[in-house]
Amino acid sequence: MVKKIEKDLRRFRQIxxxxxxxxxxxxxxxxEMLGRKGKNIVSIPxxxxxxxxxxxxxxxxxxxxxxxxxxxxxxxxxxxxxTGQAGETPGQHVLEVDVSLEELAEILGEELELPNIQPRxxxxxxxxxxxxxxxxRAGPESLRHFKRTYRQAIKxxxxxxxxxxxxxxxxxxxxxxxxxxxxxxxxxxxNAVIMYMMDVSGSMGREQKEIVRxxxxxxxxxxxxxxxxxxxxYVVHDAAAKEVNQHTFYHLRESxxxxxxxxxxxxxxxxxxxxxxxxWNIYPFHxxxxxxxxxxxxxxxxxxxxxRLLPAVNQFSYGQVKSxxxxxQFKKDLDQVFSDEEFVVTSEILDRDGILPSIKDFLxxxx
Amino acid sequence: xxxxxxxRAIQEEVEGYAREFGLDFFETIFELVDCDELNGIxxxxxxPTRYPHWRFGMEFDSLQKSYAYxxxxxxxLVINNDPCYAYLxxxxxxxxxxxxxxxxxxHCDFFKxxxxxSKTNRKMMDQMANHGSRIRRYMEQHGVENVERFVxxxxxxxxxxxxxxxxxxxxxQSYQPKSDSPSEGVRRLRxxxxxxxxxxxxxxxxxxxxxxTAVAQEERHFPREPYRDVLLxxxxxxxxxxxxxxxxxxxxxxxxxxxxxxxxxxxxxGWASYWHSTIMTxxxxxxxxVVDYADHHSGTVHAxxxxxxxxxxxxxxFRDIEDRWNKGKFGREFEDCDDLETKRNWNRDLGLGxxxxxxxxxxxxxxxxxxxxxxxxxxxxQQLFVFQFxxxxxxxxxxxxxWQRVKRELLxxxxxxxxxxxxxxxxxxxxxxxxxxxxxxxxxxxxxxxAVETLRNLHQVWTRPVHIETKEEGxxxxxxxxxxxxxxxxxxxxx
Numbered sequence: 001m002v003k004k005i006e007k008d009l010r011r012f013r014q015i016x017x018x019x020x021x022x023x024x025x026x027x028x029x030x031x032e033m034l035g036r037k038g039k040n041i042v043s044i045p046x047x048x049x050x051x052x053x054x055x056x057x058x059x060x061x062x063x064x065x066x067x068x069x070x071x072x073x074x075x076x077x078x079x080x081x082x083t084g085q086a087g088e089t090p091g092q093h094v095l096e097v098d099v100s101l102e103e104l105a106e107i108l109g110e111e112l113e114l115p116n117i118q119p120r121x122x123x124x125x126x127x128x129x130x131x132x133x134x135x136x137r138a139g140p141e142s143l144r145h146f147k148r149t150y151r152q153a154i155k156x157x158x159x160x161x162x163x164x165x166x167x168x169x170x171x172x173x174x175x176x177x178x179x180x181x182x183x184x185x186x187x188x189x190x191n192a193v194i195m196y197m198m199d200v201s202g203s204m205g206r207e208q209k210e211i212v213r214x215x216x217x218x219x220x221x222x223x224x225x226x227x228x229x230x231x232x233x234y235v236v237h238d239a240a241a242k243e244v245n246q247h248t249f250y251h252l253r254e255s256x257x258x259x260x261x262x263x264x265x266x267x268x269x270x271x272x273x274x275x276x277x278x279x280w281n282i283y284p285f286h287x288x289x290x291x292x293x294x295x296x297x298x299x300x301x302x303x304x305x306x307x308r309l310l311p312a313v314n315q316f317s318y319g320q321v322k323s324x325x326x327x328x329q330f331k332k333d334l335d336q337v338f339s340d341e342e343f344v345v346t347s348e349i350l351d352r353d354g355i356l357p358s359i360k361d362f363l364x365x366x367x
Numbered sequence: 368x369x370x371x372x373x374x375r376a377i378q379e380e381v382e383g384y385a386r387e388f389g390l391d392f393f394e395t396i397f398e399l400v401d402c403d404e405l406n407g408i409x410x411x412x413x414x415p416t417r418y419p420h421w422r423f424g425m426e427f428d429s430l431q432k433s434y435a436y437x438x439x440x441x442x443x444l445v446i447n448n449d450p451c452y453a454y455l456x457x458x459x460x461x462x463x464x465x466x467x468x469x470x471x472x473x474h475c476d477f478f479k480x481x482x483x484x485s486k487t488n489r490k491m492m493d494q495m496a497n498h499g500s501r502i503r504r505y506m507e508q509h510g511v512e513n514v515e516r517f518v519x520x521x522x523x524x525x526x527x528x529x530x531x532x533x534x535x536x537x538x539x540q541s542y543q544p545k546s547d548s549p550s551e552g553v554r555r556l557r558x559x560x561x562x563x564x565x566x567x568x569x570x571x572x573x574x575x576x577x578x579x580t581a582v583a584q585e586e587r588h589f590p591r592e593p594y595r596d597v598l599l600x601x602x603x604x605x606x607x608x609x610x611x612x613x614x615x616x617x618x619x620x621x622x623x624x625x626x627x628x629x630x631x632x633x634x635x636x637g638w639a640s641y642w643h644s645t646i647m648t649x650x651x652x653x654x655x656x657v658v659d660y661a662d663h664h665s666g667t668v669h670a671x672x673x674x675x676x677x678x679x680x681x682x683x684x685f686r687d688i689e690d691r692w693n694k695g696k697f698g699r700e701f702e703d704c705d706d707l708e709t710k711r712n713w714n715r716d717l718g719l720g721x722x723x724x725x726x727x728x729x730x731x732x733x734x735x736x737x738x739x740x741x742x743x744x745x746x747x748x749q750q751l752f753v754f755q756f757x758x759x760x761x762x763x764x765x766x767x768x769x770w771q772r773v774k775r776e777l778l779x780x781x782x783x784x785x786x787x788x789x790x791x792x793x794x795x796x797x798x799x800x801x802x803x804x805x806x807x808x809x810x811x812x813x814x815x816x817x818a819v820e821t822l823r824n825l826h827q828v829w830t831r832p833v834h835i836e837t838k839e840e841g842x843x844x845x846x847x848x849x850x851x852x853x854x855x856x857x858x859x860x861x862x
Contacts, residue, residue: 003404008422051422052823054524054813055786055813062754063753066679075764
């Protein structure tokens with residue numbers, strides 16, 4: 001039987017989920033969740049889940065305490081609650097709720113009506129996983145099954161006439177011990193790698209990078225929800241490309257020209273060296289403001305995508321973030337060449353409000 | 368009761384000691400539960416069954432989390448019922464269980480004997496379960512969402528009760544008009560024609576007419592005097608569906624059931640701590656358990672600088688009273704003595720302490736308890752102080768150690784459970800059937816954004832615009848919700 005409190009807990013989670021879903025767009029555009037990420041959870045401020053009441057406000061600033069101290073000594077450990085701003089603006093009653101990334105991805109999927117991804121056929125990788133399925137009479141102490149061992153011991157003692165109900169002492173001997181036993185199972189599993197490429201040339205400002213950051217957080221969340229084993233690669237480029245770690249990816253600011261083909265070049269090399277396409281689902285995402293150095297380089301990019309990337313990847317995605325200086329030519333060029341190529345998806349992100357539709361552009365194909 | 372044999376023996380032993388010391392309690396049933404169950408029960412306010420509501424789930428979630436992270440752990444949970452139910456955490460050590468049992472008997476005695484609890488339903492366990500099944504039935508009939516939304520509304524106003532309300536004998540008799548009711552007109556004295564203008568002077572008649580009209584106006588005013596029990600007022604007068612009225616009255620009943628526990632927090636915990644300490648140290652404690660006991664007892668009653676620990680203040684105050692009445696440190700003679708040395712060593716060997724604290728536990732609540740027994744010596748000895756927010760440093764700082772101020776501050780915090788005092792003053796405001804509440808402002812503002820949201824909920828019950836009159840830093844304010852939006856106006860209060 002499900003305990004009653006579990007039902008209430010489920011209802012509470014449902015309400016929280018509903019609130020998050022309702023405000024998803026706001027959360028996404030404000031990038032609120034990024035700073036609140038733990039390993040597997042995000043803590044989200046959910047407004048107005050508390051029941052409003054008539055109650056005293058924050059100008060109640062005195063109370064009684066107990067202990068040592070002179071007049072003027074502080075009694076709070078840190079500059080906590082009550083410092084100024086509290087209660088000034090409406091909608092202050094905020095509750096922090098922990099939501100797992102898994103759940104967040106589901107919410108995102110429901111809201112954007114994203115289809116589940118079909119991993120590419122035949123490219124599945126078989127891994128073995130152990131599972132505890134039975135009981136054995138031999139095994140390591142750490143796997144001893146406490147209950148079964150004692151049950152066995154009590155059975156034996158009763159059978160031998162050694163059990164005294166008024167003094168129920170049960171002592172297992174070696175023959176009583178039972179251990180958990182496992183069997184290895186072959187599990188099909190799909191691997192995926194996400195490759196983020198970003199233009200860090202002078203024209204990509206702070207706001208543009210922030211948009212890329214938010215968008216890749218959500219793409220990441222969704223793909224992680226779809227694949228168990230996922231890796232991420234970060235590539236930045238201006239006139240030359242290099243592979244960097246996550247922190248650098250978002251914080252680096254270079255200047256200089258833009259040669260997009262350098263990034264595609266590097267990306268192709270990484271795939272060829274590390275991620276054989278028959279074992280990996282590969283997702284390259286490229287973000288730039290649409291300025292390329294020259295038309296010749298754009299031709300070169302098209303060439304790389306056509307001949308080397310497309311045969312290997314699930315989908316090639318290009319997101320163009322609007323900036324004050326960018327011409328936006330690159331997207332036009334790609335669209336022209338790949339107008340009937342369904343594995344190339346391009347999307348334009350004008351501002352923060354464009355993040356959500358753009359995520360939908362990229363992920364709604366279910367590849 | 369599902370105690371193991373050894374806990375059963377301990378329970379019988381502790382119960383014996385409790386009776387020996389004169390504690391008087393309902394039969395007490397202990398249940399041994401694991402932490403999930405305990406947190407579940409705690410989320411339900413101590414009851415195994417309540418009506419379905421997400422708020423309990425939220426409470427449970429936070430209890431589970433803080434338990435998992437080791438931030439808090441519930442030791443004891445006891446509910447005011449006949450028989451009393453108390454829960455013991457399975458994973459606690461035997462010494463803990465013993466201490467908890469002793470503590471629980473203190474609470475049970477308090478529930479049974481303290482005046483504030485005298486009107487509470489002692490079969491609340493069953494009643495709560497009934498409420499649960501009734502609300503579940505309404506959910507089936509009227510839809511989960513509908514009923515849940517209404518429960519939300521009720522919970523948002525369920526602090527608008529009159530904590531003394533249970534003691535008011537409300538008359539349901541029909542209203543008897545006063546004799547000087549205007550219908551009878553101005554009474555004239557009998558007089559001869561020529562004496563008329565002297566015996567019944569026209570000015571007097573006019574004045575009398577005006578007075579009677581005013582009385583008539585007054586009588587039409589509804590309610591006739593400010594009504595503290597806002598919930599009861601709504602139950603009786605708001606245009607509600609039958610199921611809504613039923614839910615509102617169930618939740619009001621629950622609010623009244625829990626109210627005495629808020630009124631006697633310090634006394635109740637103090638009394639229970641006094642008894643666990645007495646029973647353990649005088650009788651039940653074994654040599655091997657002394658260190659653990661000392662550790663856990665001090666954990667329970669430690670003083671915190673930033674707030675009052677009811678366990679600590681309560682137990683110390685009970686001990687102080689016991690000591691004073693043992694030594695005769697009370698009454699005119701003692702008060703009038705101004706020699707400090709004599710006062711300190713005052714001892715008349717009266718031995719009245721025990722008797723006095725039993726009396727105190729019967730007829731006092733937190734407010735009268737603090738008001739009557741918190742003395743200058745006590746405040747000094749317990750190092751009580753008032754702290755205040757200092758805007759300059761942005762921190763709370765010790766402001767004063769003057770015992771009068773400490774007492775005033777403590778009493779203020781306890782008045783009406785530290786909640787704003789609100790009554791219905793007019794149910795036909797502006798002659799448009801609008802509900803007008805008044806907050807009795809005493810120096811502290813209510814939080815306006817919350818208040819407007821609460822008015823929104825109140826509007827769902829009353830269905831006509833609702834207002835609350837209050838003050839902001841001493842200046843009159845009227846908060847309203849008219850069905851679409853809330854507003855805040857400046858007003859000049861009537862008084």
